[in-house]
Amino acid sequence: MIPYKTIIQIDRSSKQALYIQLTNQFIVLIKKGRLLPNTKLPGSRTLSELIGLHRKTVVACYEELILQGWVESVPQKGTFVNKNIPVIQKQKLGDASRSKKEISTGFSFTIDPILDRAFPQSYEEDFIYINDGVSDGRLAPVNEIAMIYRKLSSKKSIINHLGYGTTYGNGSLRESLVTYLNETRGLNITKDNIVITRGSQMGMYLAAQLLISNNEYIIIGETNYSSSDTTFEFSGGKLLRVAVDENGLDTNAIEKLCEKYPVKAIYTTPHHHHPTTVTMSAERRIHILNLAKIYNLAIIEDDYDYDFHYSHAPILPLASHDKNGNVIYVGSVCKAVAPVYRVGYLIAPKNFVDECAKMRRFIDRQGDAVLELTFANFIKSGSLDRHLKKVVKIYKNRRDLFCKLLRNELEGYLSFEIPRGGMAIWATLNKKYSWSTVSKIAKKQKLVIPEWQRYDMGEINHNAIRIGFAAYNETEIYEFVKRLKKTLEIVKGYENN
DSSP, X not given: OOOHHHHOOOOTTSXXXXXXXXXXHHHHHHHXXXXXXXXXXXXXXXXXXXXXXXXXXXXXXXXXXHHHTSEEEETTTEEEEOTTSOXXXXXXXXXXXXXXXXXXXXXXXXXXXXXXXXXOSOOOTTOEEOOSSOOOGGGSOHHHHHHHHHHHHTSGGGGGGSSOOOTTOOHHHHHHHHHHXXXXXXXXXXXXXXXXXXXXXXXXXXXXXXXXXXXXXXXXXXXXXXXXXXXXXXXXXXXXXXXXXXXXXXXXXXXXXXXXXXXXXXXXXXSSXXXXXXXXXHHHHHHHHHHHHHTTOEEEEEOTTTTOBSSSSOOOOGXXXXXXXXXXXXXXXXXXXXXXXXXXXXXXXXXXXXXXXXXXXXXXTTOOHHHHHHHHHHHHTTHHHHHXXXXXXXXXXXXXXHHHHHHHHSTTTEEOOOOSBSSEEEEEEOTTSOHHHHHHHHHHTTEEOTTGGGGGTTOOOOOEXXXXXXXXXXXXXXXXXXXHHHHHXXXXXXXXX
16 A cells, blocks of 8 residues: 555645645646556545544545546445546656756747847846846836826726726727827827837837738848847848938938838837937938838837937927828837836827737737726826926936046047937947957946847947946946946956957
């Protein structure tokens, strides 16, 4: 007989009921083949005496095993392991030493190298991690948003938002965004032109899935937002790259590609090109819109940080000048408030928005209706505008200090133009040095430069990366520059030797 007295282990301090503990251990014994099909189990009285549990606990365990189908009760004979349970195939003898963590899947699936990324997964407090331009979460109006959320949650009407809703997103948020975007971005849209997303990345993904497949062509910059490259390639697209200069995408080069290839779409970040931060000129804005009309192209306009401009008023997006239904405009409030609030939008002609809403059903269903309702009230109350006015001043001061220190302390190592807006600079490293070497030395100074290679997906060897400044306060900016300077001085010493 199996030595139940030593095998069965009961933890009386556990919150889990004793009969459930016993049940689960019997299931493990059956699955491991210790209790084979048709094996008779001890009587309830016998087992209770063996393991020191009340007989009613054992009876409850057996009843649970019968309900789950692991065992069956035969009148006048006893309780037996279900004879119909197949024996689980055991691993090969040579694999016996493998730990649970080392066991891979027992099925095949697609591993797509396009999706590989190498962001650090853990963050140590005394390390500084270079980002490519994110907001400072410490400035997020968390209390105000939480207060709105609690107030809404306490209303009886909230029950109307707790079930399944429309795949277009919360109606109140769509209406609030229509008003807000028409006023601030010069758009002329209605509720029919907008679908809520979990950020601009989701909007980009929906657009790519509907627009591009089977090696269809999409034009992007030689330097470009690397996640968009991945999104378009994953959808089956072929990337055609054009140069980016101080006036943005080279639209003459775009026109030549359109003459040569059956281009389906153009992706652009015209307000502050990602990653170089340059703004597309008015001449090129009109040119790209005309090309879209002539060649029946979609323009995916990613306006990821429209609200952050310091030298003059923000330049209106391409979508505000689109008279022919060519522009798909994606954006979010994630940058403006905090990345954790996944509230974004996709704006396009109604027939395209309708199709996006259909597809959204199968990847997100409807999003977070209560959070979306909260942001509808946050926008309508004027809180978003007040927040933006506050943080734009702070980020401008941080930009000025950051750029001043870099110029004073790192002349000869880095070159850059002071960005007119956004949350990052485009820094070119002196050709004497490489980011590969710098990133290795930087870690020893507790400065992490993650994925610097992604800034040159076009392999043009520009030797530049994007460095965010908005997330650092004044003290952190000084410390950042200090660590980077120390890193570069060490690298210089290696080069001289």
